[in-house]
Amino acid sequence: xxxxxxxxxxxxxxxxxxxxxxxxxxxxxxxxxxxxxxxxxxxxxxxxxxxxxxxxxxxxxxxxxxxxxxxxxxxxxxxxxxxxxxxxxxxxxxxxxxxxxxxxxxxxxxxxxxxxxxxxxxxxxxxxxxxxxxxxxxxxxxxxxxxxxxxxx
Amino acid sequence: xxxxxxxxxxxxxxxxxxxxxxxxxxxxxxxxxxxxxxxxxxxxxxxxxxxxxxxxxxxxxxxxxxxxxxxxxxxxxxxxxxxxxxxxxxxxxxxxxxxxxxxxxxxxxxxxxxxxxxxxxxxxxxxxxxxxxxxxxxxxxxxxxxxxxxxxxxxxxxxxxxxxxxxxxxxxxxxxxxxxxxxxxxxxxxxxxxxxxxxxxxxxxxxxxxxxxxxxxxx
Amino acid sequence: xxxxxxxxxxxxxxxxxxxxxxxxxxxxxxxxxxxxxxxxxxxxxxxxxxxxxxxxxxxxxxxxxxxxxxxxxxxxxxxxxxxxxxxxxxxxxxxxxxxxxxxxxxxxxxxxxxxxxxxxxxxxxxxxxxxxxxxxxxxxxxxxxxxxxxxxxxxxxxxxxxxxxxxxxxxxxxxxxxxxxxxxxxxxxxxxxxxxxxxxxxxxxxxxxxxxxxxxxxxxxxxxxxxxxxxxxxxxxxxxxxxxxxxxxxxxxxxxxxxxxxxxxxxxxxxxxxxxxxxxxxxxxxxxxxxxxxxxxxxxxxxxxxxxxxxxxxxxxxxxxxxxxxxxxxxxxxxxxxxxxxxxxxxxxxxxxxxxxxxxxxxxxxxxxxxxxxxxxxxxxxxxxxxxxxxxxxxxxxxxxxxxxxx
Numbered sequence: 001x002x003x004x005x006x007x008x009x010x011x012x013x014x015x016x017x018x019x020x021x022x023x024x025x026x027x028x029x030x031x032x033x034x035x036x037x038x039x040x041x042x043x044x045x046x047x048x049x050x051x052x053x054x055x056x057x058x059x060x061x062x063x064x065x066x067x068x069x070x071x072x073x074x075x076x077x078x079x080x081x082x083x084x085x086x087x088x089x090x091x092x093x094x095x096x097x098x099x100x101x102x103x104x105x106x107x108x109x110x111x112x113x114x115x116x117x118x119x120x121x122x123x124x125x126x127x128x129x130x131x132x133x134x135x136x137x138x139x140x141x142x143x144x145x146x147x148x149x150x151x152x153x
Numbered sequence: 154x155x156x157x158x159x160x161x162x163x164x165x166x167x168x169x170x171x172x173x174x175x176x177x178x179x180x181x182x183x184x185x186x187x188x189x190x191x192x193x194x195x196x197x198x199x200x201x202x203x204x205x206x207x208x209x210x211x212x213x214x215x216x217x218x219x220x221x222x223x224x225x226x227x228x229x230x231x232x233x234x235x236x237x238x239x240x241x242x243x244x245x246x247x248x249x250x251x252x253x254x255x256x257x258x259x260x261x262x263x264x265x266x267x268x269x270x271x272x273x274x275x276x277x278x279x280x281x282x283x284x285x286x287x288x289x290x291x292x293x294x295x296x297x298x299x300x301x302x303x304x305x306x307x308x309x310x311x312x313x314x315x316x317x318x319x320x321x322x323x324x325x326x327x328x329x330x331x332x333x334x335x336x337x338x339x340x341x342x343x344x345x346x347x348x349x350x351x352x353x354x355x356x357x358x359x360x361x362x363x364x365x366x367x368x369x370x371x372x
Numbered sequence: 373x374x375x376x377x378x379x380x381x382x383x384x385x386x387x388x389x390x391x392x393x394x395x396x397x398x399x400x401x402x403x404x405x406x407x408x409x410x411x412x413x414x415x416x417x418x419x420x421x422x423x424x425x426x427x428x429x430x431x432x433x434x435x436x437x438x439x440x441x442x443x444x445x446x447x448x449x450x451x452x453x454x455x456x457x458x459x460x461x462x463x464x465x466x467x468x469x470x471x472x473x474x475x476x477x478x479x480x481x482x483x484x485x486x487x488x489x490x491x492x493x494x495x496x497x498x499x500x501x502x503x504x505x506x507x508x509x510x511x512x513x514x515x516x517x518x519x520x521x522x523x524x525x526x527x528x529x530x531x532x533x534x535x536x537x538x539x540x541x542x543x544x545x546x547x548x549x550x551x552x553x554x555x556x557x558x559x560x561x562x563x564x565x566x567x568x569x570x571x572x573x574x575x576x577x578x579x580x581x582x583x584x585x586x587x588x589x590x591x592x593x594x595x596x597x598x599x600x601x602x603x604x605x606x607x608x609x610x611x612x613x614x615x616x617x618x619x620x621x622x623x624x625x626x627x628x629x630x631x632x633x634x635x636x637x638x639x640x641x642x643x644x645x646x647x648x649x650x651x652x653x654x655x656x657x658x659x660x661x662x663x664x665x666x667x668x669x670x671x672x673x674x675x676x677x678x679x680x681x682x683x684x685x686x687x688x689x690x691x692x693x694x695x696x697x698x699x700x701x702x703x704x705x706x707x708x709x710x711x712x713x714x715x716x717x718x719x720x721x722x723x724x725x726x727x728x729x730x731x732x733x734x735x736x737x738x739x740x741x742x743x744x745x746x747x748x749x750x751x752x753x754x755x756x757x758x759x760x761x762x763x764x765x766x767x768x769x770x771x772x773x774x775x776x777x778x779x
Contacts, residue, residue, distance in 0.1 A: 007256045045645035074670045082249045090236025090264030092228045
């Protein structure tokens with residue numbers, strides 16, 4: 001049986017998974033909510049304000065996606081010592097980078113799936129979520145290059 | 154006595170500049186030998202240790218470790234070597250803040266095969282007892298004293314019972330008591346398991362207790 | 373100052389991604405506050421203006437949605453006067469029409485909107501000239517020059533007493549307008565049923581209309597004007613008859629809303645809208661503050677070492693707090709400047725687009741409601757600043773000042 005206390009190879013701790021998951025959810029669900037607003041039967045005042053929000057959709061999403069940028073940046077800076085320690089005890093930079101990619105994709109994938117499910121239930125347009133998925137994948141790919149920066153202590 | 158390290162560096166560049174101290178540098182180390190590397194700051198001591206520890210392969214020359222050429226080893230083989238043949242003992246800061254002392258010490262086990270893992274886990278208690286850190290295992294590094302952290306780093310370096318221990322300033326910033334304890338433990342390992350020890354240090358007293366002292370100088 | 377610049381260079385700029393993100397979040401908070409306050413005050417202004425009409429007997433006409441987009445030129449000319457005669461015979465009424473543009477020389481080369489109004493509308497609206505005499509309506513179209521008010525922007529080219537010979541689209545012929553008074557800067561009025569938008573009169577000419585003027589105007593003008601009539605002494609029954617008369621004559625459905633109905637509409641729409649703006653602004657602000665605090669905490673997490681070094685070499689927590697407050701004061705000042713400059717630029721763009729009903733004057737580029745927005749930004753920024761700085765300092769105080777942290 002696997003020891004519960006056993007250290008994993010992943011750079012992610014529970015708190016990191018929760019933080020990144022929350023950041024993704026914040027953006028995905030804001031996008032979903034804005035899509036949902038378009039289909040709501042609103043009164044005149046609500047519709048006017050909803051239109052204001054809808055017209056600023058891209059800006060709101062970009063602003064919120066800064067949360068994800070901040071997460072990746074601070075995560076890798078914080079993991080500087082850990083990356084070096086893991087290399088010392090037998091990890092390789094390539095494997096660590098692939099593991100980081102997989103972990104990020106797993107969190108992104110699961111939040112995306114939840115979002116798609118919600119959109120499916122409410123019959124909403126999926127395009128916005130796909131754009132965000134691409135944007136976040138791009139962030140992950142950019143952050144991959146940063147893992148190497150911390151190879152040496 | 155078998156030769157564990159045969160290193161010949163023709164040129165090593167550091168930040169695009171050639172390190173004169175490591176130009177045409179040769180080092181041969183036998184099993185169980187204790188070597189101290191001294192020299193002024195910035196002369197290339199830690200760079201040399203990184204090369205020996207298979208962390209840095211960016212140099213022109215030849216390096217054979219346990220009869221195997223570094224050039225012929227892939228990344229995975231290098232990592233496997235670092236995992237079970239080399240133990241790194243660095244300064245007390247080389248611990249992961251978010252993991253407990255126990256998790257830090259057991260970190261090399263993540264990368265070991267199952268058989269070795271079982272074998273090593275049996276020794277875990279012995280090592281922590283010998284190093285006298287059994288009461289801080291659940292603590293996080295920031296909650297420990299400098300001496301405790303240094304001993305934890307040592308324990309991590311020893312847990313896989315490596316053939317070579319590379320120690321980079323293991324006693325820096327430690328008081329006399331803790332310094333003595335660390336050096337004693339390293340030498341005990343050497344005596345008991347015939348482990349090769351290479352120590353980078355500024356402390357001449359510590360250096361003198363090794364079999365050989367190599368002084369790196371700018372040329 | 374030395375401490376401060378060291379702090380900015382070594383700590384703030386060292387983690388520029390975090391600093392920049394924090395600045396973006398705070399900037400968005402400022403934009404939100406500014407827009408919300410401006411929108412609230414515009415709506416409030418329109419609401420106040422409209423409340424002047426909410427008196428017993430006043431009914432404001434409103435084109436029924438089923439007749440929206442109707443072509444006013446499709447009404448037969450002989451059927452137009454019938455409705456007007458009916459209104460003139462049975463009611464006291466306020467007439468108002470704007471939308472015609474004329475081209476006369478002026479310093480900004482703008483097309484000048486003409487705003488027509490009868491005496492009742494003029495009295496109801498409280499339009500006053502800053503300089504000059506009162507507007508009078510008992511002129512003779514044939515022999516007299518038409519007395520007019522001009523907007524503040526036209527005062528240089530057309531001072532009091534100046535005459536403007538121009539063709540008026542409503543009459544379809546040349547007349548002479550005589551400047552009787554100059555309106556004060558930013559004189560405006562809210563668009564009925566769209567109280568959060570204003571029409572500015574800075575480059576407009578106010579033309580008084582009397583019965584003679586109205587009778588000689590073209591049919592399209594008459595229909596258009598009648599569709600925006602305000603009945604001053606009506607009753608539910610009489611305006612219902614008028615509505616029926618208009619429908620019978622023109623096949624256009626017009627509703628007349630009373631004070632009570634208008635109040636209900638405003639309660640339902642504008643007051644609700646204002647409440648909604650306030651609630652949403654508070655929710656968005658809470659989210660932005662939360663995210664900014666997270667960002668600041670992340671910053672502390674990454675810069676434990678830098679803070680510890682500074683505290684070890686003699687910086688006190690009090691001094692650190694002072695420096696943080698200074699840094700945030702600078703960020704907020706820059707943000708307020710960005711928002712203000714953006715708003716001023718929008719005003720400049722409006723001037724450049726030469727849309728006379730949109731151009732307005734401002735002190736240092738900002739109108740009075742925008743200055744209220746700036747004041748709100750200062751107040752809310754101060755609050756956000758205190759919350760974030762106190763959170764940062766609380767977090768820093770938790771870091772043990774030891775060699776271990778630095779290593």
